[in-house]
Amino acid sequence: MTTPHLGLIVPPAAGAVPVDGPLLYGDRIRFSARGLGLGEISTRGYTEVIDSVIGKALELKAEGVSAVSLMGTSLSFFRGAAFNRQLETEMARATGLPCSTMSNAIVDGLRSLNIRRVAVATAYIDEVNLQLRLYLQQSDFEPLALEGLAISDVQKVGTVPTQVLVDLCVKVFEAQPGADGILISCGGLVTLDAVRKVEALLQVPVVSSSPAGFWDLVRKAGLDARSPGHGRLFD
Structure with a gap:
């Protein structure tokens, strides 16, 4: 085979x-x-x-x-x-x-987990966060709190510690109540451990880019x- x-x-x-x-x-x-x-x-x-x-x-x-x-x-x-x-x-x-x-992927992932109102954690600078917010709105989602780590260096994004991602997810989820789940956006972030930890901690589904x-x-x-x-x- x-x-x-x-x-x-x-x-x-x-x-x-x-x-x-x-x-x-x-x-x-x-x-x-x-x-x-x-x-x-x-x-x-x-x-x-x-x-x-x-x-x-x-x-x-x-x-x-x-x-x-x-x-x-x-x-x-x-x-x-x-x-x-x-x-x-x-x-x-x-x-x-x-x-x-990957933009299709995050949208289909959110839909498959019945997430419409979404808290968003990203690696991005403000310019890119604005573009993401617009894309999510155009795709029929309601982005609530959205915050990034202000990283523009392609190599640096892969070195962000898991705990930094977990903390950012908690921050955006708690900043504006009512989210059905969380999106971690940026394909360069290493997130599998963070996804598991955030889902266990907050008891909501998480979709992450990569x-x-x-x-x-x-x-x-x-x-x-x-x-x-x-x-x-x-x-």
């Missing part, structure tokens, strides 16, 4: 597969990645690399993958929901494969996306 092979377009130039993929799916699924060389987590950074997404998707197709995702949340929401839909359509048309984006991106891509490929023990989205 052939191991399923899925493709990732990731922001860092190195093009490494994010750690969540192997942690969630072990050797059940093989992942390959191509890097965009994002310079900074900002509109300027996104604009410099967004036009190379289709080319990276075609490189992954040539490597034999059966589905592709753009694994950058803000890269796909920074121009709004309509642009995200257009980007997904263009990727699919160019490759002939099922394609998605885990949701893998969940969404695996589903797009027609595979079983469950991975028990990694939060409600995967149970």
